[in-house]
Amino acid sequence: MKNYGRTALSEFLSDRVVYRKLVPADPQLPGLDDLRSRLGIPDGGTPRKIEPDYARVIVAMLQAARRLDAPGSPIERLVYLGDTHMLDGTAFSNICQAGDWPGIAFIASESIKEPPALVEQGTFMLANRWALLADFERKCLEKGFPFDERTAVVIDLDKTAVGARGRNGQVIDNARVQAVEQTVAELLGTAFDPQAFRWVYDHLNQPRYHPFTADNQDYLAYICLMLISGLFDAHAMIAEVDAGRMVSFEQFIALVESRSTNIDPRLKSIHAEILANVQAGDPTPFKPFRSNEYHNTIGRFGCLPDDAPITELLSGEILITQEVRQAALKWRSQGSALFGLSDKPDEAALPDAKLAAAGYPALHQAITHSVGE
């Protein structure tokens, strides 16, 4: 593994990036709200990554980008780089279907304990090394997928282009967990008990609690806050969840509201704000948490010295995946249409107006080291 120096995702993606709200960073491209009527997507909700409407929006953005860059060369095929078979795989299949394009996806999760393997499964190639991207490229060419101007290359950002899964992904998670902890600690002040927080967070962050937390980190942060604030006995509440009597976040926040006179006075306004956001259908209702996540995430970009040992970079900094960067630069130079997708909430990936004026970057513009084989 080698350090290839400092750069940003925008080196190869420019502003051709969307975060969860489906508003492209490039203002020349249409966003979700511009596309709703043409695509028949009702006002209000934002399609999630695994939904067919998400794919239809991405296809419209890709086509608009291609019309700008290479008007005579419509997209005819799709290459997708990602790190999760389920989430990225579903998005990939949906985009192929929505665009009526043949496609090939590279899904990697590094596992250096196993011998390197690139396993072909239908239109997927599953790799246990990011460096197998070079073999993937060869296979694409063999299958008649040249990286020319008629190929769109969609690159997942989180744990693919940055924080490669199995190699550096833990640093992204650490930034988020630290943001939850910091938010809860700031709100509770002297009443904050770090050990109690850790226990509740680690316990409820397990996949078997996803039906209760909706696998939503805003919900989980709010639940942790209320459970360690003394409003409930945390063990008793988790027993209620285990017994199937507390089944959803909506049920939980309604229970908190029904006891609102007993809420810690320090938490009354944040409870009211989150409840109002949830009732308005906002999927990221805990704004101070996401703002802390932005700071903790951006703070881990390029935070270590250039001569830091590779092991320290891998465990302490969010890194660009050199193999992805190298392939992307090459494919872009051959004319392919590159586009980055991130499932991060916009509040955790973009600076607000004040921070932007102070020079804070968007996640895809943040400078960090690029590391790879």
Ligand SMILES: [Mg+2]
């Ligand atoms: Mg990902």
